[in-house]
Amino acid sequence: MRVRFRGKVFGKKLINFSAPTRTANEAVLGDLGWxxxxxxxxxxxxxxxxxxxxxxGGYIRNxxxxxxxxxxxxxDKVLNCLDIxxxxxxxxxxxxxxxxxxxxxxxxxxKRWRDAMGRKSKLRTYRTVKDKRxxxxxxxxxxxxxxxxxxxxxxxxNFLRIEKGRYENEAVExxxxxxxDKVEDERHLLMECDLYNDVRDHVQxxxxxxxxQDKNTAFRxxxxxxxxxxxxxxxxxxxxxxxxxxxxxxxxx
Ligand SMILES: [Zn+2]
Numbered sequence: 001m002r003v004r005f006r007g008k009v010f011g012k013k014l015i016n017f018s019a020p021t022r023t024a025n026e027a028v029l030g031d032l033g034w035x036x037x038x039x040x041x042x043x044x045x046x047x048x049x050x051x052x053x054x055x056x057g058g059y060i061r062n063x064x065x066x067x068x069x070x071x072x073x074x075x076d077k078v079l080n081c082l083d084i085x086x087x088x089x090x091x092x093x094x095x096x097x098x099x100x101x102x103x104x105x106x107x108x109x110x111k112r113w114r115d116a117m118g119r120k121s122k123l124r125t126y127r128t129v130k131d132k133r134x135x136x137x138x139x140x141x142x143x144x145x146x147x148x149x150x151x152x153x154x155x156x157x158n159f160l161r162i163e164k165g166r167y168e169n170e171a172v173e174x175x176x177x178x179x180x181d182k183v184e185d186e187r188h189l190l191m192e193c194d195l196y197n198d199v200r201d202h203v204q205x206x207x208x209x210x211x212x213q214d215k216n217t218a219f220r221x222x223x224x225x226x227x228x229x230x231x232x233x234x235x236x237x238x239x240x241x242x243x244x245x246x247x248x249x250x251x252x253x
Pocket of ligand 1: 178179182193194
């Protein structure tokens with residue numbers, strides 16, 4: 001299977017895009033820069049509406065004038081959500097109509113996506129590293145394991161105590177690191193815990209010295225929030241080795 005996406009073929013890597021089933025939709029779709037299937041279907045329906053208006057034939061005229069018909073009722077509902085009057089389609093050409101639909105859908109979806117993100121506590125890290133719904137460069141990293149781990153760390157659906165403790169109904173302050181007793185979340189793993197100091201120091205040497213980073217930027221970058229460049233190697237090294245080290249340490253407990 002190959003998937004065409006914005007004119008580029010991402011087939012191979014998309015198949016490899018694997019996230020645990022509990023991963024929040026907002027994170028998966030957000031990182032792919034995709035809209036939900038329903039939204040894409042609704043947009044296709046509205047494009048069709050514009051095309052149908054050019055026909056004067058009997059059946060289609062009935063379809064478009066039957067205000068009680070299911071097709072039109074649902075179509076109007078979608079238009080309503082986008083704050084578009086159906087009659088506008090009559091005096092816009094296809095290109096203008098498509099443009100209007102894209103703008104309104106994008107705005108409505110961004111808002112819905114942001115609201116949903118705000119409601120989910122497990123997306124705490126995601127909210128800090130993601131502000132636009134666009135395809136994330138880390139999904140093109142060479143290492144499949146890194147891509148998967150990054151999705152898990154970004155989305156909060158992962159192996160860390162902050163998430164595991166949730167399933168056991170532990171209070172947040174009790175979801176602590178086995179090594180140092182501080183709350184173990186994504187930032188703790190990548191930026192703070194002493195257990196991973198060696199890995200971190202080694203990676204520091206791989207970063208470009210000319211781009212000094214504050215802690216927040218560094219955290220975002222580590223989680224794949226930058227254009228893929230020479231840093232890919234450093235990020236891959238830290239993500240893979242920190243998680244390996246963690247597993248090895250837990251085995252010895
Ligand atoms: Zn720790």
